[in-house]
Amino acid sequence: MSNSTNASNPKKRPYLIVGQGIAGSMLAWFLEKAGESFIIIDNSHKYAASKIAAGxxxxxxxxxxxxxxxxxxxxxxxxxxxxxxxxxxxxxxxxxxxxxxxxxxxxxxxxxxxxxxxxxxxxxxxxxxxxxxxxxxxxxxxxxxxxxxxxxDLGKLVKAFRNHFQEKEVLRSELFEYDSLVVQEDGVKYKDILAKKVIFCEGYRSYANPWFAHLPYESAKGEVLILRIPSLKTPDIIKKHLFIVPLEDDLFWFGSNYEWDDLTDEPTQIGKADLLRQLKGILKVDYEIVHHLAAVRPVLKDRRPALGLHPNHPNIGILNGLGTKGTSLAPYWAKALVELLVTDKAIPSEVDVQRFKIA
Ligand SMILES: Cc1cc2nc3c(=O)[nH]c(=O)nc-3n(C[C@H](O)[C@H](O)[C@H](O)COP(=O)(O)OP(=O)(O)OC[C@H]3O[C@@H](n4cnc5c(N)ncnc54)[C@H](O)[C@@H]3O)c2cc1C
Incomplete structure (x- = not known):
């Protein structure tokens, strides 16, 4: 996967994408369609909201x-x-x-x-x-x-993309280390990778990113139960406060609640008790709990995505803040970001990451 042959010509270098949830996957998809090359670093979906979202x-x-x-x-x-x-x-x-x-x-x-x-x-x-x-x-x-x-089915999709990127040999399954990124005039260097730009698509973990620590994060954890409800046969999504979503066989996705203080990916007994209390007021029939999952939605204070380039470092970009609506937002805004990267088309100010000023 070495790209040392492109070292002499910065224009031929790949983009470096950090994070392969729905944001990073869509960004790669539209870069691929635009004929651009890329390398992705993702730590095997360890923190991915995309893998447990109902979609x-x-x-x-x-x-x-x-x-x-x-x-x-x-x-x-x-x-x-x-x-x-x-x-x-x-x-x-x-x-x-x-x-x-x-x-x-x-x-x-x-x-x-x-x-x-x-x-x-x-x-x-x-x-x-x-x-x-x-x-x-x-x-x-x-x-x-x-x-x-x-x-x-976002979980299935990010897995399919992962296989696709692995087959193309453009995916590295490892943790990205900020200290190893060197920002240069004509690109960025990360260990043995020379890239045009690095684009961070790290979901809620972006709060730890030194280049985007100034964004007003209000990320929200959500816990989910996968239930077996043998008597319930429905092709429809049911919403009463929370959602009951049919999966395959007798399985249903049930959730989700919101928690702003505990931003870990771990399911908790408190979260489970809250879901079960709410389920009691919704479902009349017997069920069995099959799985209990948790993840964190990447939310910004103004509830809008953040995309574009860092105000002081134009070789560093971001696609984040997809909040509770990553399924509908990711395709559109990933394409807008690719248009900025490839054709210099401006990002609407409402979603431009540069709306957040660095103190
Ligand atoms: C319980 C729950 C239910 C939801 N339901 C819905 C829904 O029904 N509809 C909807 O539209 N949205 C829903 N969402 C929101 C949706 O999941 C998000 O908007 C979307 O998944 C965010 O995608 P992302 O790619 O930005 O982040 P993520 O999916 O979190 O992906 C980020 C990726 O980056 C990786 N990463 C982070 N830091 C590093 C690092 N330093 N090095 C390497 N890799 C790194 C992570 O492991 C992960 O794979 C839900 C979210 C939750 C938690």
Missing amino acids: IINPITGRRFVKSWMIETFMPFAKNTYQEIETALDVQVWKDMDIIRFFINNAEGNNWLSKTTWEGYDKFLKTEKTADYLTDFIFDAGGYGTVNGAKV
Whole structure:
């Protein structure tokens, strides 16, 4: 994997990507499409949120049923990108899925009904669908509504990308050590690698990165239970506070909660107890716990991604802050970052990492 032959011509050097979650994978995908070369360093997904996320794309969110930011742009772009990758890597990850949203009371149901008449909401809210069979399984306090959503198997995808990058011999499974990075005028040097630029896609671990320590991190841990629910047969995602997402066989993904103080990847007894307490108010039927998982969502204070180049070191870049919506955001913003790198197209100021000033 040595690239010493390119040492004399900086333009021919590869990009160095640190982190191969959904952000790093998408960045590599669009670099590959643009004909650029790259080397990836990832410590075998040790800290990856992407490997345990449900991968839901939910266009209508929150108590007030608000359309998610730029969803009309992100969702079709994401679908197109994931489907292209499915063909290229021979893996199936995208699924259009209805989200059955149970209301907590009748007032919420009325609010929902009024939203179905708002301009731009009609394509995401289904009014004709019934899923009454679910009330045999879910405690129903105020009816339900249906959202046109989707789910991407992010865990399967990052594994498929990992195999792809290993076959191409562009992936090193190791921890990136900041002290070994030398920033040069015409690129960067990391141990034996000479690269054009280094782009950090480290998820929540970015708080430890000396070049991006000034970002206002508000990362949030989430714990998840994988449940076996033999009697529940549904093709739909169920949402009542939390999500119940069908996987294969009788298995379901259940989660997730939010924790801001303990930013470790370890599942905890407190987290599990919290999930089980909430499940008690949601599910009427028997279940068995198969796995208990945890990871940390990379969130920034203004809830927007951060991408682009370091204000003082243009050979150092970042794609981070995908928060709770990495599935829909990663494809679009990875492409925008590649356009900056390859064609110098400006990043919108709202998501440009340079909006955060260094003190
Ligand atoms: C419980 C939970 C549920 C979620 N559900 C959803 C959902 O339904 N829909 C949705 O859109 N989003 C969801 N998310 C959010 C989603 O997971 C994230 O937005 C997304 O995965 C972030 O991707 P990333 O590539 O930025 O980071 P990550 O997936 O964390 O990837 C970062 C990678 O970098 C590696 N790394 C870090 N530092 C180093 C280093 N120094 N050296 C080498 N490697 C390093 C890590 O090991 C990891 O492989 C959920 C998150 C959690 C925790």
